[in-house]
Amino acid sequence: MSNLAITRVANACALLELNGHTILTDPWFTERWYLRRGEPLGLTVAELPALTAIVATSFAANHWDLRALREYPHKTSTPVYVSTSRMARQARTFGYRMAEVLPWNETRDLAPALSIEAVPAGKTMVWPNNAYVFTSGQTRIFFGGEIQDVALLESYRSRRAPVAVALLPVNGLRPLLGPPLVMGPKQAVAGTAALGAQVLVPIHEAHAKDPLSLIFRKHGSSEEARALATGFDVVCLPPGQRWEY
Template structure:
């Protein structure tokens, strides 16, 4: 019997991944600042999250590593936390007591759950993840650029059931339009290489506020650009665009 696999986007890159009875939270972000806006409603607040078996964080940027919000909201700081050293050092300083440092191609196993850090590239040190349990395999792309080494994932891990990828092509205006996140076309090309059963875009509603969008960041907020590109490059892959709070079951 196939282990149930469901994903529910909370907002941005914060996802609730459920594999059987296991609950995994990715890249938490629950608050906003003058230049960091989710651009979509939060599906749930920290106090209503419930218990998790694991917390997986790709890098230390505030919109992916909102640890202060977790602490303030009463999140269980004994929850196993997986991430690169930049994240686990920060988490330990915030009171998290069960941290597991993994860098690219390193794995940590907790019960039936295995989390493997895979390569990533961003404005700061970042990893992406392959999350496995119950015979299911999930790729979580954080907000990385397109990294060619990720094409190795099917060969290393077998069939990918679910791929979750950023798609907004975020560029930093003051840094001569430096691109720091894969865009829709690049994400579709990576999806074609991964060949998952289901692919979900995320990290597209984000904005920097009216002024910030003009002087700090430039990005694509239309997820249809990704699904259109995917239909060309990998028509066999099912893709879904959903509102926060809408569960997607992977058969």
């Protein structure tokens, strides 16, 4: 039986199961009039297990769903790790007593055999974005919900062991004027190789026709990443499908 399973929920929101522990990444369950998923919802908040931790890479609404966080019943016993002090304050306001900013390059123990490390993932304006690495025994997972620069992954790998699985964005989302916000297929493949991963699980792919799509455009897909990849597998997960490593 595998000690790692992944269920994608939507966008960069995924449920990670690692050696009996469960971690929710970049929670996003509720749409807004200006921000739609463009894909089905893989799980509801009510279907979530009691989580070992919740992590969020960015304060963007499709990575940090405050409406959904209100509904989760195990607030007092679930650690929440975020990238900015405002996000930590918001989580504590909703009853998450164990919410904290995890600064870049710092590590916390989630359980006796499970740790989390915050990895630099660039900035949104002046605010830092986090990526995270989860380690349990010999299994290491990289999660970069809002990351664009492959050089950050190369730098991380130069001082850390390889990971088994990388969850990286692939839609190359960018404004009409300005640089990309996240990786496209080429960068996701290069980032996976830089991390020494055996598997790429694409995230941050769907892009709905909503008011924000008039400003931000998609430039890539998971299938393009699969076509570019050599030396590792690309596992394209529809929302709600559970995959075992």
